[in-house]
Amino acid sequence: MSFSWEINLGLASREFEVFCQPLLNARNLQCTGVELLLRWNNPRQGWISPEVFIPLAEQQNLIAPLTRFVLDETVRHLDMFPQSRDFHIGINVAASHFHNGEIIDDLKRHWFPSQAIQQLVLELTERDALPDVDYRVVRDLHGLGIALAIDDFGTGQSSLTYLETLNPDVLKIDKSFTAAIGTDAVNSTVTDIIISLAQRLGISLVAEGVETPQQAEYLRNHGVNVLQGYLYARPMPLKAFPLWLEGRD
Ligand code: G
Ligand code: G
Ligand code: MN
Ligand code: NA
Numbered sequence: 001m002s003f004s005w006e007i008n009l010g011l012a013s014r015e016f017e018v019f020c021q022p023l024l025n026a027r028n029l030q031c032t033g034v035e036l037l038l039r040w041n042n043p044r045q046g047w048i049s050p051e052v053f054i055p056l057a058e059q060q061n062l063i064a065p066l067t068r069f070v071l072d073e074t075v076r077h078l079d080m081f082p083q084s085r086d087f088h089i090g091i092n093v094a095a096s097h098f099h100n101g102e103i104i105d106d107l108k109r110h111w112f113p114s115q116a117i118q119q120l121v122l123e124l125t126e127r128d129a130l131p132d133v134d135y136r137v138v139r140d141l142h143g144l145g146i147a148l149a150i151d152d153f154g155t156g157q158s159s160l161t162y163l164e165t166l167n168p169d170v171l172k173i174d175k176s177f178t179a180a181i182g183t184d185a186v187n188s189t190v191t192d193i194i195i196s197l198a199q200r201l202g203i204s205l206v207a208e209g210v211e212t213p214q215q216a217e218y219l220r221n222h223g224v225n226v227l228q229g230y231l232y233a234r235p236m237p238l239k240a241f242p243l244w245l246e247g248r249d
Helices: 004-012 049-057 064-074 097-110 135-144 162-166 175-179 186-200 215-223 236-244
Strands: 016-025 030-042 046-048 087-095 120-125 149-154 170-173 204-207
Touching: 004 030, 004 049, 004 064, 004 175, 016 064, 016 236, 030 049, 030 064, 046 049, 046 175, 046 204, 049 064, 049 162, 064 087, 064 097, 087 097, 097 135, 135 149, 149 162, 170 186, 170 236, 175 186, 186 204
Parallel strands: 030 087, 087 120, 120 149, 149 170, 170 204
Antiparallel strands: 016 030, 030 046
């Protein structure tokens, strides 16, 4: 059975599920948003990691259907999230989905309430070829009130010139750099450089993969305002999120 057939079957049989992981204000630990993360419980093979199926889906031109599934689920479950402009809903999107403004058409087709559309943050991974992304699509997203984050920042091979053309709102510090904090690895120097780069360009920072109080303290003291990681919460089913949020007040 081919892999594209598996994904199409998985979509048709609703084997995919959207999970979410909270993002927290580094100072008061209030939840400022979530990142949506796709999960696949394949009854023929068990749980398949997104690290496996996302790259394969990209190769087979099936990433857009998967992202549309995430958009469907997000619209259907908007009541799981606080309806405040300040509460961000992060969605991972492949750079290929930006070609010809396809992502804009897909977003419009999903009829997000105007309040909710302004809560969206599209996460573009730096593993993709970001210089190929058309700045006009980003401009149109900004026009709709949608923010852009560069995900896995620091892991890409690309030049930094796209920071000027794409005008991102957020840089997400990759978890490998968070893990290097407090070590003498070269990566811990890169962490400091990413932080000052974002501060000088006026771009917000989110640190991913925060697992220890020491990492959290370092990031907070260096002006990283939003933290995400197992220290606070693992990705959870959307349905579990309201109770998790309630349990924190
Ligand atoms: O959630 P987890 O750490 O297992 O995800 C592994 C990788 O899969 C991460 O790089 C993450 O960005 C990616 N990923 C998870 N969900 C989605 C999704 O809905 N769309 C895309 N494009 N990537 C996703
Ligand atoms: O590439 P992207 O940032 O979209 O993927 C985020 C991935 O990181 C998710 O799959 C999530 O499961 C994983 N993740 C989230 N928090 C932590 C953490 O604290 N430690 C580790 N190792 N992984 C994490
Ligand atoms: Mn992400
Ligand atoms: Na990342």
